[in-house]
Structures are given as C-alpha cells and as structure tokens.
Amino acid sequence: QLTLVESGGGLVQPGGSLRLSCVGSGAIFGRYAIGWFHQAPGKERVGVSSISASGASTELAASTKGRFTISRDNDNDVAYLQMSDLKPDDTGVYYCAASRFPVPSLRGADFGSWGQGTQVTVSS
Numbered sequence: 001q002l003t004l005v006e007s008g009g010g011l012v013q014p015g016g017s018l019r020l021s022c023v024g025s026g027a028i029f030g031r032y033a034i035g036w037f038h039q040a041p042g043k044e045r046v047g048v049s050s051i052s053a054s055g056a057s058t059e060l061a062a063s064t065k066g067r068f069t070i071s072r073d074n075d076n077d078v079a080y081l082q083m084s085d086l087k088p089d090d091t092g093v094y095y096c097a098a099s100r101f102p103v104p105s106l107r108g109a110d111f112g113s114w115g116q117g118t119q120v121t122v123s124s
Contacts, residue, residue: 004113006115009093014124020118032053032113034051051070
C-alpha cells in the first residue's frame with residue numbers, strides 16, 4: 001500500500017503563495033492518480049485538485065482555477081500543489097491521497113490511501 005507524507009504548509013499572508021509536497025513510498029507511485037483535498041475548520045473535506053497517474057491530465061475545483069496548479073514527478077515519487085493568490089478561505093488542512101484509479105477525480109470515495117495532512121493558514 002502506498003504511504004503518503006505531505007509537507008510545505010505554514011502561515012502566509014493573503015495574496016501569498018505556498019507549494020505543498022506529497023511524497024509516496026511503499027508502492028509504485030506512478031500507478032496512482034493523486035488528489036489534494038482541503039478541510040477547512042468545521043467543514044467537510046473537499047477535493048481541490050487531482051492529477052492522473054501519468055501526469056497527462058488534471059482536474060481542478062472551480063474555486064482554485066487560475067490560482068492552484070498540480071504537478072507530479074514520478075521519477076522521484078512526489079506530487080506538488082502550487083498555491084498562489086491565497087485567500088483566508090483557503091485556510092485548513094490539506095491532504096494528499098492516492099486514487100484507486102489512474103484518472104483524476106475530486107471524489108474522496110475514489111481515494112484509498114491518505115496522508116496525515118499539512119496545515120495552511122492564510123492570515124494577515
């Protein structure tokens with residue numbers, strides 16, 4: 001089973017940027033689509049971006065289009081979420097997850113392995 005570890009969260013001012021990383025181990029990273037999910041305080045976890053196993057296709061939630069970019073490096077077993085123009089509503093815990101399928105998805109039910117999350121706080 002693929003084990004995932006996120007990093008790169010922190011405190012950033014509105015309008016700032018962060019890059020989150022998701023490192024995989026224990027299985028062949030390049031076989032799995034990877035998704036990033038956001039859980040705001042007191043709210044359910046929602047999908048923000050996903051990338052296919054090969055990296056050829058991506059899916060972005062409407063709220064993040066133009067601000068977030070997902071990418072992956074299968075040679076180094078890592079996926080990234082580049083976040084720019086951050087807003088206070090982007091505050092929360094960000095999780096990466098490995099899908100049961102090779103195609104991108106924003107449905108949490110499609111994902112079987114989850115990281116522990118990394119905290120992002122957008123505040124002045």
